[in-house]
Amino acid sequence: MLVVDDEAPLARLVSAYLERDGFAVESVADGLMAVELVRRWNPAVVVLDLGLPGMDGIEVCRAVRAFSDCYIVMLTARVQEPDRLKGLLVGADDYVIKPFSPKELVARVRVMLRRPRQADEPVIEVGALRVDVAGREVHVDGAPVDLTRIEFDVLAALATRAQVVFTRRELIEEVWGPDWVGDDHLVDVHIGHVRRKLGDDAADPVFIKTVRGVGYRMGAGR
Structure with missing residues (x-):
């Protein structure tokens, strides 16, 4: 910014x-x-x-x-x-x-x-992380990462707008839809799964950063 x-x-x-x-x-x-x-x-x-x-x-x-x-x-x-x-x-x-x-x-x-440009690249690279949005494929250091549909959608939302901090509710609306009703902390569970599969250190993650009091955003990678 x-x-x-x-x-x-x-x-x-x-x-x-x-x-x-x-x-x-x-x-x-x-x-x-x-x-x-x-x-x-x-x-x-x-x-x-x-x-x-x-x-x-x-x-x-x-x-x-x-x-x-x-x-x-x-x-x-x-x-x-x-x-x-x-x-x-x-x-x-x-x-x-x-x-x-x-x-x-x-x-x-x-x-x-929250309304990304239509010209945004379908393949995003964040350090060793590569997210192919169109092909729904994820690689870290060239190795494929197997994510569920929801896990991929959460990661893609963050990666597509890498400088944006998402609140839990904004991720809910982006991935599950605006009519979804439930506990927003469901997002934390899926973020934890994605971090684990990406090999992100839970104590000091580099791919998905926690912004205290706000939510999550993409990190600089490694």
């Missing part, structure tokens, strides 16, 4: 709320630096202020869209419709008008990330 805003107090506030929700966050105040960081880091989401000095948010958005399909949320103090439309036309996915609630921004980001 990348926050781009030259108002340091606001950047810190937004970053703190995102981090509290389990996201890894970087923050910069310069448009050129933001473009370079997106190129090197490839964040899932860029929270981008429209009114940056020098290279403004519109220019940053246009530059990023030339090489990245990351989600872009514009922050703008401009309430006129043409200003908002300009951001959407150059590739922003959403916009939030200042002043805004950081909780609302985080909620919008989470909803956005």
